[in-house]
Amino acid sequence: MMKLCPGILNTGMFGAVVFPYAVGIFSLIILKRWKRLQWAFFFLSTLFQLFAAYSLFRSGNFGSGISQKFPFALSPIPGLGQSALFFQFTGLGFIFFAGSTIVTLIISIFSLAFNDRDHATGVAPLWTILMGANAGIFFAGDWLSFLISWEVMGWTSFLIIAHGREDSRKAALYYYILSLIGSSAMLAGIFIGVSGSGSMAIADSVRYFSGLWGTRNSLVVLSTLFFTVAFFAKSAVFPFYMWPSLAHAEAPDDFSSFLSGVMIKYGVFGLIAVVLPIYRAGYVGPAVHGVPLYLAVLGWFGVITAVLGTLYAIKQDDMKKLMAYSTVSNIGLIIAALSMNSSLGIAAALFHTFNHMVFKGGIFLSLASVKYRTGEREMHKLGGMAYRMPLSFFTFLICIIAAAGIPPMSGFASKWMIYQALFEKKMLIMAIPAFFASTGSFLYLYRGLHTIYLGQLSNRFAKIKEAPAPMAFAMLIMMFTVMLGGFFPGLVLSPVNSIFTGMGFAHISQDLFSIQGVTTSIRLTSIGTIFMGSFFIVGFLYLIGKKREHVEQLDTYTSGEMPEEWGLTEEKYHYGMHFYEPLEVTIEPFLKGTSMDSLFRRIGYETGKLSGTVKRWFNTPQLGTLVLLIVVVLLVVVLGR
Secondary structure, eight states, X not given: OEEEOOSOOOHHXXXXXXXXXXXXXXXXXXXXXXXXXXXXXXXXXXXXXXXXXXXXXXXXXXXXXXXXXXXXXXXXXXXXXXXXXXXXXXXXXXXXXXXXXXXXXXXXXXXXXXXXXXTOOOOHHHHHXXXXXXXXXXXBOBHHHHHHHXXXXXXXXXXXXXXXXXXXXXXXXXXXXXXXXXXXXXXXXXXXXXXXXXXXXHHHHHHHHHXXXXXXXXXXXXXXXXXXXXXXXXXXXXXXXXXXXXXXXXXXXXXHHHHHHTGGGHHHHHIIIIIHHHTTTTOOSOEETTEEHHHHHHHHHHHHHHHHHHHHHHTOOBXXXXXXXXXXXXXXXXXXXXXXXXXXXXXXXHHXXXXXXXXXXXXXXXXXXXXXXXXXXXXXXXXXXXXXXXXXXXXXXXXXXXXXXXXXXXXXXXXXXXXXXXXXXXXXXXHHHHHHHHHHHHHHHHHHIIIIISSOOOGGGTTOOOOOHHHHHHHXXXXXXXXXXXXXXXXXXXXXXXXXXXHTOOOOOBOSSEEEOSSOEEEHHHHHHHHHHHHHHHHHHHHHSOOOOOOOTTTXXXXXXXXXXXXXXXXXXXXXXXXXXXXXXXXXXXXXXXXXXXXXXXXXXXXXXXXXXXXXXXXXXXXXXXXXXXXXXXXXXXXXX
């Protein structure tokens, strides 16, 4: 039965969830013949969410957990206390919602021009619906609304990744099977929490688990393990680190930016909102330097993910797969930081989460622009794009500087904070592979820069142009945001600090320009000014130096020999082919030994066989009826006890 709930409706939070659903469904049904109009509605819907975020920001209630129900909410379920469907505005949810909305709005500007007649994918309505689920995940106050949003997110992203192509469909199915494993584990954890607390509210389940320390530790660990599997699967943490290389590569090029920048962070949000609080209040159990043993193990899973992501990225020739594994590596670093369960660790994780949304979003938009003009994503077939697409080049350059953790861009500050969080808890051994994963990013990021944008321009692309104006404008915004975060870290860290009171954390020491760590403090504005001054000096010397002489692409490579006589084409002779071959040969045995790909493919194969068997049963009327009867009898027996 439906009824009107009491209380004042928070129109910002309600609209952020419901409005995209309504617009997406309208666009899907009514505007199915007007593809360009669908993208306009996607942009307007995301713009509305930004206004909703602003109205929530103006409320200033980041430190509190204000519950606000739907205007038409489900009646209370007997025995479960509170209403089964309601929103809850928290500072943590707002941080994720605001960050994801800002980045998606920038991407939507890019998509308006990207989806022309030659590149249109028709996924705008699904993406619009997905943005409603995005808000629902971050504002859900109870398990039912969280699960609804989680599943809508799963189905819409599956359909978007597939977008009617066979290779994309296989990648989407692989992604969805892993998501299904995670969702099944989450349901088990939710069942334990709801049955124990007697409430559908997420906060009640967290309090229930926290209250079991000292009496039923094994049940708490088992339950948090279920949630961890779900959130690890969604965020591609080991052993689920393989799906981004398929999903990112086969998804629509503009959606890859959202998939890598925003969607992969849902698991990070879940860990901070659900798992970490359980190991904070009243924890009784083994610890490593003050970190609960369970969280310390999660931290090691994070650094393993970071290292594997780096090693796999080094050997990629597909530019989208390379950046997908780069995302995996960065997620691993975020997990390592948040596992410290401290003010500095959570702040570092949230700061790097937002930074990664922006710089990886910019990287994928730059790559989408190159593919938009060339149709290529294999890096050895490119080269010299900087001459024809300078804005795309500078976007890529600025964003990979941030991704590598080099000042003065935003990634430097957040990576520095991650190491400080590990040092604070004396996790020096954990910091070593984390540092290796970060410094190893220089290798694969340089490969992308060198093979796509530098070198000599192929004759095939001598007449291509820069991306259209809306796409260029979106890249400019991404580039500016990356630089802004590097010079003024307080723009992100001040809102993060403001939510710590409600989360039970002490504030970290920071201001608009600087951050205080454990071993030292840094003033980002001064560092940025010094670096920018150095760049200007080098640029000036370049301008006054001797002009370069341009030659044909193969003139400097072949010493007068003809590559055709060796059976080589212009693309195969490109220096991007087997760029790090000696290193690839060295690390290949290790990667084969740690690959989980064959295991999950086997699970997918057996699942397919099982579904085929069930389908054959129900295609045979007599056998299908018998199977259905047996299932009903078993349910009656089990539920009747």
